[in-house]
Structures are given as C-alpha cells and as structure tokens.
Amino acid sequence: MFKKETYIKRREQLRKDVGHGIIIIPGNHEAPCNYKDNTYWFRQDSTFLYFFGLQREDLVGVIDCDNGKDYIFANDYDIDDIIWTGPLPSVKELAASVGVGNTGNLNALRRKLASAKDFHYIAPYRADITRQLSELLGIKYDAVARFASMELTLACVKQRSIKSAEEIAEIEKAIATAYNMHVGAMKMAMPGRYEYELAGFMEGEAWKGNGPVSFPVIMTVHGETLHNHGHNNKLTKGRMLVMDAGCETAMNYCSDITRSVPVGGKFDSRQKAIYEIVLGANLEAIRVTKPGITYKEVHQAASRKLAEGYKGLGILKGKVDDIVEAGAHSLLMPHGLGHMMGLDVHDMENYGQINVGYDNETRPSEQFGLGSLRCGRRLQPGFVITDEPGCYFIPALIDKWKAGGKCKEFINYRELEKWKDFGGIRIEDDVLVTKTGCRVLGKPIPKTVKEIEDTMAS
Amino acid sequence: MFKKETYIKRREQLRKDVGHGIIIIPGNHEAPCNYKDNTYWFRQDSTFLYFFGLQREDLVGVIDCDNGKDYIFANDYDIDDIIWTGPLPSVKELAASVGVGNTGNLNALRRKLASAKDFHYIAPYRADITRQLSELLGIKYDAVARFASMELTLACVKQRSIKSAEEIAEIEKAIATAYNMHVGAMKMAMPGRYEYELAGFMEGEAWKGNGPVSFPVIMTVHGETLHNHGHNNKLTKGRMLVMDAGCETAMNYCSDITRSVPVGGKFDSRQKAIYEIVLGANLEAIRVTKPGITYKEVHQAASRKLAEGYKGLGILKGKVDDIVEAGAHSLLMPHGLGHMMGLDVHDMENYGQINVGYDNETRPSEQFGLGSLRCGRRLQPGFVITDEPGCYFIPALIDKWKAGGKCKEFINYRELEKWKDFGGIRIEDDVLVTKTGCRVLGKPIPKTVKEIEDTMAS
Numbered sequence: 028m029f030k031k032e033t034y035i036k037r038r039e040q041l042r043k044d045v046g047h048g049i050i051i052i053p054g055n056h057e058a059p060c061n062y063k064d065n066t067y068w069f070r071q072d073s074t075f076l077y078f079f080g081l082q083r084e085d086l087v088g089v090i091d092c093d094n095g096k097d098y099i100f101a102n103d104y105d106i107d108d109i110i111w112t113g114p115l116p117s118v119k120e121l122a123a124s125v126g127v128g129n130t131g132n133l134n135a136l137r138r139k140l141a142s143a144k145d146f147h148y149i150a151p152y153r154a155d156i157t158r159q160l161s162e163l164l165g166i167k168y169d170a171v172a173r174f175a176s177m178e179l180t181l182a183c184v185k186q187r188s189i190k191s192a193e194e195i196a197e198i199e200k201a202i203a204t205a206y207n208m209h210v211g212a213m214k215m216a217m218p219g220r221y222e223y224e225l226a227g228f229m230e231g232e233a234w235k236g237n238g239p240v241s242f243p244v245i246m247t248v249h250g251e252t253l254h255n256h257g258h259n260n261k262l263t264k265g266r267m268l269v270m271d272a273g274c275e276t277a278m279n280y281c282s283d284i285t286r287s288v289p290v291g292g293k294f295d296s297r298q299k300a301i302y303e304i305v306l307g308a309n310l311e312a313i314r315v316t317k318p319g320i321t322y323k324e325v326h327q328a329a330s331r332k333l334a335e336g337y338k339g340l341g342i343l344k345g346k347v348d349d350i351v352e353a354g355a356h357s358l359l360m361p362h363g364l365g366h367m368m369g370l371d372v373h374d375m376e377n378y379g380q381i382n383v384g385y386d387n388e389t390r391p392s393e394q395f396g397l398g399s400l401r402c403g404r405r406l407q408p409g410f411v412i413t414d415e416p417g418c419y420f421i422p423a424l425i426d427k428w429k430a431g432g433k434c435k436e437f438i439n440y441r442e443l444e445k446w447k448d449f450g451g452i453r454i455e456d457d458v459l460v461t462k463t464g465c466r467v468l469g470k471p472i473p474k475t476v477k478e479i480e481d482t483m484a485s
Numbered sequence: 486m487f488k489k490e491t492y493i494k495r496r497e498q499l500r501k502d503v504g505h506g507i508i509i510i511p512g513n514h515e516a517p518c519n520y521k522d523n524t525y526w527f528r529q530d531s532t533f534l535y536f537f538g539l540q541r542e543d544l545v546g547v548i549d550c551d552n553g554k555d556y557i558f559a560n561d562y563d564i565d566d567i568i569w570t571g572p573l574p575s576v577k578e579l580a581a582s583v584g585v586g587n588t589g590n591l592n593a594l595r596r597k598l599a600s601a602k603d604f605h606y607i608a609p610y611r612a613d614i615t616r617q618l619s620e621l622l623g624i625k626y627d628a629v630a631r632f633a634s635m636e637l638t639l640a641c642v643k644q645r646s647i648k649s650a651e652e653i654a655e656i657e658k659a660i661a662t663a664y665n666m667h668v669g670a671m672k673m674a675m676p677g678r679y680e681y682e683l684a685g686f687m688e689g690e691a692w693k694g695n696g697p698v699s700f701p702v703i704m705t706v707h708g709e710t711l712h713n714h715g716h717n718n719k720l721t722k723g724r725m726l727v728m729d730a731g732c733e734t735a736m737n738y739c740s741d742i743t744r745s746v747p748v749g750g751k752f753d754s755r756q757k758a759i760y761e762i763v764l765g766a767n768l769e770a771i772r773v774t775k776p777g778i779t780y781k782e783v784h785q786a787a788s789r790k791l792a793e794g795y796k797g798l799g800i801l802k803g804k805v806d807d808i809v810e811a812g813a814h815s816l817l818m819p820h821g822l823g824h825m826m827g828l829d830v831h832d833m834e835n836y837g838q839i840n841v842g843y844d845n846e847t848r849p850s851e852q853f854g855l856g857s858l859r860c861g862r863r864l865q866p867g868f869v870i871t872d873e874p875g876c877y878f879i880p881a882l883i884d885k886w887k888a889g890g891k892c893k894e895f896i897n898y899r900e901l902e903k904w905k906d907f908g909g910i911r912i913e914d915d916v917l918v919t920k921t922g923c924r925v926l927g928k929p930i931p932k933t934v935k936e937i938e939d940t941m942a943s
Contacts, residue, residue: 065834067518113713153517
C-alpha cells in the first residue's frame with residue numbers, strides 16, 4: 028500500500044472531476060473456483076485499489092461528491108472468525124489506513140443508497156458485482172451496464188493514465204520478477220520439454236515474487252495461434268517459442284514481457300531473418316515514442332519497418348508507404364503495437380478500449396490490424412505502454428486473404444506459401460513516456476539474437 | 486479424458502438413479518479476474534467433468550430421463566474465432582468424443598427448457614451460473630438454490646463417492662506432483678526465506694505437472710492460524726512450518742498433502758514431542774481405516790491417540806476415553822480428521838457437507854471439533870479420504886476456553902500457557918479404502934522425523 032496521502036489526493040481529484048453525486052466503487056469478492064470455499068486467488072478490483080488501496084474482500088468504497096466525505100462499507104469479521112484467522116484489523120482501522128474516516132456495515136450502505144438518485148459506478152465485469160449493484164440500486168441485472176457513468180469512467184482514465192514515480196517503481200519491481208521468469212524459461216527451452224513445464228516455471232517465479240501472473244502465460248511453439256490457451260506441445264528443434272508473460276506485485280502493479288526464442292538455443296537463417304525484422308520494429312517504436320506523438324503514429328512507424336523487412340524477403344512488394352496505407356503488412360500482424368499497462372496488464376480495459384486508448388481527437392481505425400490497436404491516442408509523460416510488434420504466419424488467414432485476392436498488388440502470395448509452417452515471433456517491452464522521449468522500463472531482458480543465444484547457452 | 490464408454494456408463498447410471506425429468510448440468514464459464522477478458526485459469530465444473538468430461542467453457546450438458554437421450558448445448562465458434570484460435574473441434578465433435586449424439590445451440594436449449602416442469606440441477610456456487618439457471622428456467626435469482634434437486638444431488642454423491650481404478654491412477658498422478666512440491670519446499674525451508682518463495686515454488690511445480698494447485702497453498706509459520714491467506718512471514722529458526730498443498734492433474738483429479746517441518750531442518754525437543762503425537766494419530770487412522778467402520782470412529786481413534794499424547798505432556802489429565810467424550814482434546818484440533826477427495830479437493834463440497842459426508846445412519850456431531858468433521862459416514866471400498874490430524878495452540882481459543890472454564894477437569898490450563906507460542910503442526914495423507922483395509926496413495930513423501938531431517942539435510 029502507498030501512504031494514505033496518495034489515496035486521499037486521488038479521491039479529492041476524482042471528486043473534483045466528477046463534481047456531483049455519489050461515487051460507488053465496489054471492491055471484489057472472493058471468486059469461487061469449483062465450490063464456494065475453494066477460491067481463485069483474491070484479486071482486488073483495480074479501481075478500488077487505485078482509490079482505496081485495501082486488499083480485503085467484500086469492501087465497498089463510496090466517494091460522496093455532495094457532502095465531501097469518503098466511506099468504506101463492510102461487515103466486520105465476528106469473534107469466531109478471528110479464532111481461525113488470527114487477529115485482523117477492523118473495518119474502521121482499515122479505512123483509517125487509507126485516510127477514510129467514515130465507515131459502516133452493509134446495511135448502512137443500503138440505507139445511504141436507498142434514495143440516491145445521482146450516483147456513479149463503473150460497468151462491472153463480474154457477475155457477482157453486477158448482482159450487488161442491481162440489488163443496491165434497484166436496477167435490473169441486465170440494465171446495470173446501461174446506467175454505468177461515463178463521467179466517472181473518463182475521470183478514472185484521466186488520473187490512472189499518468190503514472191507517478193511510486194507507481195513506476197512498482198512496475199519496475201514487476202519487471203524484475205519478469206526478468207527471472209523469462210531468463211529462466213529461455214534456459215529451459217530445449218527439445219523434449221513440454222510447454223507446460225516452462226509455463227509452470229514462470230507461474231512459480233511470479234508467485235515467488237509475491238504476486239500472481241498478470242495474465243495467463245502464453246507459452247507456445249505455435250505463436251501464430253494468437254489466442255492460445257493450452258500448453259501441451261512438446262518443444263522440437265526448428266520451432267520458435269513465443270513466451271508472453273508477466274506478473275503482478277503484491278500491490279497488483281503489472282509487467283508484460285514477450286520474448287521469442289528458437290527451441291534449442293540457435294536461430295536458423297529464416298528465424299534470424301524474421302526475428303531481426305520484428306526487433307527492428309520494436310526498436311523503431313522506442314526510437315520515435317515521445318510526448319506529443321500519437322501511438323497510432325508509432326504503430327505506423329513500426330509497421331513501415333516491418334513492411335520494409337518483408338519487402339527484403341520478397342513477401343511484400345510495392346512502396347512501403349503504400350503497403351502500410353493499404354494495411355497489407357497486417358496480414359502478418361493482425362494486432363496493435365501495444366496497450367497501456369499499470370494496475371491492469373491491459374490497463375483499465377474494463378473501462379472500455381475506446382475510453383482508454385482513444386479520445387475526441389484520435390479515433391480507432393476500421394482497418395484490419397490497425398483497428399485492433401488498443402491505444403491510439405496522443406502520448407503524455409507518465410504513460411506506460413507496451414511495445415510489442417510481431418510476425419505470424421497464420422495459414423487460415425493467409426488462405427482467406429489469398430482466396431479473396433486481398434492486397435494482391437502488395438503481397439507475393441506464392442512466396443508467402445513457403446513461410447506457412449514458420450509459426451510466429453513477438454517481442455515486447457514495457458515503455459515509459461518521459462518528458463523528452465521514452466525509457467524501456469526494468470532491467471534489460473536478453474533481446475538481440477546474440478543476447479538470447481548467449482543466455483540459452485549459459 | 487477417459488474413454489467415452491466411461492461417461493456413457495456414468496450417465497446411464499445417473500438416469501436410472503434419478504429416474505424422471507430433465508437433468509441440467511451447466512459447465513463453467515471463464516471467470517474474469519480484473520476485467521472481462523483477463524480470466525483466472527479455466528476450471529470446468531466437477532459434476533460436468535464427471536458426466537461429460539469436456540474442458541471447453543460455456544457448454545451445457547443435459548441428461549433427459551424421460552426420452553433417454555443425452556445432449557450438449559453450446560454455440561459453435563465462428564470462422565473469425567478460428568483464425569485466432571487455430572482449428573478447434575465443433576460442438577458436435579466434442580459431444581461425440583464423450584458419446585453424446587445430440588447437440589444444439591443455446592437457443593435450442595432455451596426451447597427445450599421453456600416448458601419443462603420436471604427438471605433437476607445442482608445448487609450453483611458461481612454467480613454467473615446462478616444467473617444462467619435463473620434465466621433458463623424462469624426462476625428468480627435468489628430462489629435458484631431453493632429449487633435445486635436433492636434427488637440429483639444424492640445420485641451424484643452415490644456415484645462419485647466410489648472411485649474407479651482409472652480415477653485412482655489419476656489421483657496418484659496428482660500425488661506424484663505433490664511429492665515434487667513438498668520435497669522441494671522442504672529443502673527450501675531455511676531461515677531468511679519468505680513463505681511466499683516456498684509457496685511460489687509449489688505453485689510452479691503444480692503447473693509443471695500441467696494442472697493448477699487444488700486449493701490456495703497454505704504455507705505458514707503460524708500453523709495455529711487455520712484460515713491463513715497471506716504468505717508474508719519470514720522463516721525463522723524455532724518455528725514449525727505447515728505446508729498444506731496439492732495440485733490437480735490436467736483432468737482435475739486432486740491431491741492434498743500436508744507436511745510440517747522445522748525451519749532450518751532440525752526438530753527441537755518440543756517440536757519433536759508434538760510431532761510424534763500428531764504422527765501417531767495419523768498412523769492410528771491408517772491402522773483402523775477399513776470398510777464398515779465409520780470415519781467418525783476413525784476420527785475418534787485418532788483423537789484418543791492425541792489425548793494420550795497430551796496427557797503424557799501434562800497438558801491434559803483424566804481418562805483418555807473421558808477426555809475424548811468431553812471433546813477436551815479438540816481445543817488443540819478444532820477440525821475433523823479428513824474429507825473425501827476426488828475431482829474436488831473437498832470432494833463434492835458444492836453438494837453440501839451433510840449430503841456427502843453423512844447419511845441417514847450417521848449424522849454430524851454438535852460437539853466442537855468433531856462437529857467440523859466433513860465426512861463421518863461408514864466407509865466403503867473405493868472411498869478416497871484424507872487423514873489429517875493436527876495440533877494447534879491457538880492463543881485466542883485457549884483464552885476463550887480458559888475464561889469460560891471449559892473442560893477444566895481435563896485441561897491443565899497452567900501447563901498449556903507454556904505452549905501458546907508454539908504454532909501448529911498438521912500431517913496429511915490421501916488414503917484409499919480397499920476391500921480389506923486401506924492404502925496410503927502415491928509415492929511416500931517424507932513423514933517421520935528422521936525422513937524429514939534427512940531430506941532437509943540433503
């Protein structure tokens with residue numbers, strides 16, 4: 028937890044930005060896995076964490092813009108609980124630790140909200156919270172999302188987009204653990220191993236840093252399958268292994284790192300060729316990222332590097348600018364260059380991509396690929412954003428485009444056929460926008476061909 | 486997955502046992518963590534797994550007792566999904582793999598249930614499933630639990646209580662991974678380490694076995710705090726470390742093992758004294774466990790061993806049988822000896838403890854301690870049950886009993902004061918009831934004082 032002044036200041040700013048009504052920020056409940064008392068790890072809601080900082084389940088934070096007061100509502104543990112749990116702070120003590128002077132039980136919350144007409148909440152992403160808001164506010168379950176507050180949403184985005192020095196320090200702590208996850212897994216990436224062994228190692232390293240993984244580990248010799256859940260493949264020589272994984276600190280600040288390595292430790296010439304192209308795009312993004320540029324422009328700068336590279340291999344043809352404008356290169360990278368990161372690995376994704384990554388000035392593209400860019404808006408100092416270009420040869424997608432003759436003036440489909448068994452590569456860093464440019468956060472994790480080969484040989 | 490005949494046979498038996506109406510078995514959905522698309526690991530519902538075996542989210546299984554047919558309802562992935570996920574089997578193919586010939590989308594399910602009056606479902610433990618049943622059946626959210634089917638519940642308990650040879654093999658696979666978890670963590674249990682480092686190691690080992698932990702790892706130098714969530718303590722010499730952890734296989738069969746070790750690797754005389762008493766109780770339970778005896782009797786046999794031991798230390802006084810009858814020993818072990826284990830670590834806990842662990846013959850006790858026994862009923866060959874006696878010096882509980890003069894004819898409260906800083910010890914194995922007795926499952930994990938000291942020194 029940060030010191031209480033941090034949370035007081037954040038709530039004051041929110042009250043000022045929203046200006047009227049009662050802001051309700053429900054903390055999360057325990058999430059049952061296979062029966063009620065067997066739960067997944069407790070993950071506090073990020074909005075609650077940002078403004079109230081407390082990790083206990085079943086709390087509700089209220090920021091009253093009309094009377095200027097903050098509240099925490101929750102039922103205290105009873106004395107029998109305490110025999111099993113050991114001594115625990117009361118709700119009053121918890122609230123005081125984050126500078127909240129007013130507390131009450133859940134009945135008091137019900138009374139406070141019973142007649143409230145001017146209230147704000149964020150659209151919930153869990154069924155139990157939807158149900159809770161439905162009950163508390165007398166709104167039908169299906170209508171809860173409809174009455175979510177855009178004023179509150181945008182006010183949260185405004186504050187949380189700019190990371191403070193203490194937040195950056197937490198993020199770098201998460202990257203320090205990601206270093207252990209990635210370097211350890213690289214060394215394990217030898218033929219005969221299974222993906223789940225390496226993914227398991229990463230899970231363990233994350234928890235050894237005292238927090239969970241920040242999202243389910245992606246560990247796959249089929250990097251071309253972007254939405255990959257399983258870890259059942261055996262590592263075999265000749266495959267590239269895509270490892271996309273990060274962790275959360277005990278305070279739930281995140282890291283999100285991708286490295287792609289050749290099974291066995293030595294890049295072959297095709298792997299090296301594609302790797303250098305993707306690395307070039309990753310470095311180009313770092314080169315151009317600075318306040319004032321939009322991330323859409325950064326995405327396009329990286330795209331030009333990719334297009335250039337593919338031209339060199341004979342996969343694409345024509346002028347680089349024309350290729351990028353037509354989106355022909357997106358056949359090999361159907362996703363965006365990156366997203367914000369902070370208390371969520373896709374920071375604030377529950378607020379809606381359009382509200383977080385875009386604004387009145389910058390709107391999402393409708394083009395394939397670029398349209399998937401989660402954050403396109405103009406960068407400001409304090410933004411933390413991922414830089415994660417990739418190259419994927421997705422047979423089903425190539426076949427679909429080819430059959431439709433899509434971008435055939437730019438794509439050498441005959442040449443492309445030779446790459447359909449390649450798989451995929453992605454390289455991802457976490458980047459802080461500074462006053463004058465940007466800084467790749469954390470202790471550098473092996474990234475060049477040489478660094479990776481050296482690490483895997485050690 | 487087992488072969489499809491296994492699932493066909495199980496469903497036939499269930500249809501016969503329930504006899505009438507439509508049995509609805511909803512599979513689980515993804516469980517959102519901090520936003521909709523960032524989910525915890527997918528955990529299929531155990532009832533669904535038992536009868537339908539499939540790991541995909543959003544499936545609904547239906548067993549129609551009236552027309553004799555089985556169904557899987559789900560929406561198929563669309564072609565755009567497949568570009569991102571790679572080729573996936575259709576619902577029809579999935580269903581066929583577990584011997585189900587009838588499939589439909591979720592609208593077809595709605596039509597099938599629209600007019601159903603005679604239906605059965607298990608009371609849900611997740612809010613999203615409660616919501617789904619509420620919608621499908623036109624029952625108010627709060628009333629969903631009320632209309633759960635006791636006939637279905639008891640029919641499920643009947644089948645799932647008896648583990649087949651193929652289920653036992655899976656459980657032993659889970660114990661093989663637990664062996665790695667526990668032996669590795671024992672070796673790490675040195676002063677200066679933090680609990681979360683060892684807990685993290687265990688998480689990693691679980692996933693390296695290709696499944697999750699079967700419940701949140703308990704790793705604590707305060708074993709006396711039974712409901713312990715955090716892992717923030719530093720290991721210091723003189724503390725006993727309680728490690729209660731298990732894993733699930735890829736098919737979600739569980740292990741659940743507890744070992745307690747002295748930080749640093751050498752038991753001191755007090756630690757050894759308590760450890761030998763608890764071990765004696767664990768071994769006594771193994772000695773007497775066999776078909777025909779109730780687990781309540783086994784609990785009481787273990788209790789007598791504990792009482793005997795505490796008498797020897799001067800903590801308790803009086804006749805052993807009188808101590809146990811009065812429940813005086815339960816001050817130091819307020820929980821039951823064990824619970825069933827299978828597809829859930831507390832097997833079938835979502836069906837209700839009274840329905841799983843008790844029956845018309847054996848009812849739960851109302852006595853403190855014994856009343857917490859999750860399974861008291863008469864044992865049958867094929868039951869898998871945990872044997873987990875413990876000893877905990879819980880200061881708040883000791884003070885409460887002392888203040889009330891509880892069992893003061895059996896408890897030497899003055900002597901007990903000397904132990905209040907001890908912490909706790911628990912020893913747990915997973916035991917199969919055989920035709921003639923029982924068998925501790927899995928490769929033996931170091932358990933005696935000597936075995937533990939040797940392991941920690943190696």
